[in-house]
Amino acid sequence: MTTIPAEWADTEGPLGTFPASPSGARVGYARVSTKGQLLDRQIAALTAAGCVRVFSDKKSGKDAEREELRAALDYLRPGDTLVVPSLDRLGRSIQDLISIVGGLRQRDIGFQSLHEALDTTTPGGRLVFHVFAALAEFIRELIVQGTHEGLEAARARGERIGRPPAMTEEQIRHARALLVQPENTVTSIAKLLGVSRTTLYKYVPELRVGRDALVSGDRGPALPGPR
Known part of the structure; x- marks a missing residue:
């Protein structure tokens, strides 16, 4: 809008x-x-x-x-x-x-x-508006520059940039422990952990192979990294 x-x-x-x-x-x-x-x-x-x-x-x-x-x-x-x-x-x-x-x-x-x-129909008014516009552009550039410098400093410190992962390592371990128990459904575990079924399949990829893979210890492909 x-x-x-x-x-x-x-x-x-x-x-x-x-x-x-x-x-x-x-x-x-x-x-x-x-x-x-x-x-x-x-x-x-x-x-x-x-x-x-x-x-x-x-x-x-x-x-x-x-x-x-x-x-x-x-x-x-x-x-x-x-x-x-x-x-x-x-x-x-x-x-x-x-x-x-x-x-x-x-x-x-x-x-x-x-x-x-x-x-703005007068020379003086047009001049004032030009000053406003130039000041706004200057402030915008300062904000952009400060943001970039802050991101670079964070990367230099080894901090993660971007959205946090949908599931923590602890949640993933908890999910795997629950999934090996036949009475627990994927839907109930996702609800318990506060995530969607899609997220659960994304962070516990061996589910795509089947729940038996969890019991056998086959972890399937590597977990997706934080995005």
């Missing part, structure tokens, strides 16, 4: 060239987090700012599917300007905000946030 349709995504990168100053309609978008909150103040501010139409959601910013935001983005045409009371009403994060505004830029649509006085 995405906040905006894929065809409106920013494909040129956040620092692409903004269009000339839009001269079309001003369209507002307001949002409150819960149904108990009122939209009146936001709508009044957007109307006073010259918005000819205001779309509004009553949903948390963490909710990726905001129907009225989609409707607002669909309503906008080249030359229009999307106006919001503040940046946190539009984006769930700085990356989300940059993606939405970048998508507007590619459609020749301006963006204005009243509280922050950010207006």
Whole structure:
């Protein structure tokens, strides 16, 4: 699920060239987090700012599917300007905000946030947005770099990287001990150990040969390593 349709995504990168100053309609978008909150103040501010139409959601910013935001983005045409009371009403994060505004830029649509006085239809506003985008990219690169360095350090210490195995060595030994007893079924043992039958067959591969292999001590092929 995405906040905006894929065809409106920013494909040129956040620092692409903004269009000339839009001269079309001003369209507002307001949002409150819960149904108990009122939209009146936001709508009044957007109307006073010259918005000819205001779309509004009553949903948390963490909710990726905001129907009225989609409707607002669909309503906008080249030359229009999307106006919001503040940046946190539009984006769930700085990356989300940059993606939405970048998508507007590619459609020749301006963006204005009243509280922050950010207006991409002006040179100063475009400069501020470029700074936001550059900062977000810098932070992203730092996170990626830190993650890679942390993984390399863990590997150097001999630590296992990735998901833990579905069954521990102790569980595998316990399963084998139970399986040699005819009264215990594969299903009951899997349930007791909190794993699926498929996992049990994966970590006790001699089961594929038959339960007699467990009694005879034939372990079959080697156990799969941790993945």
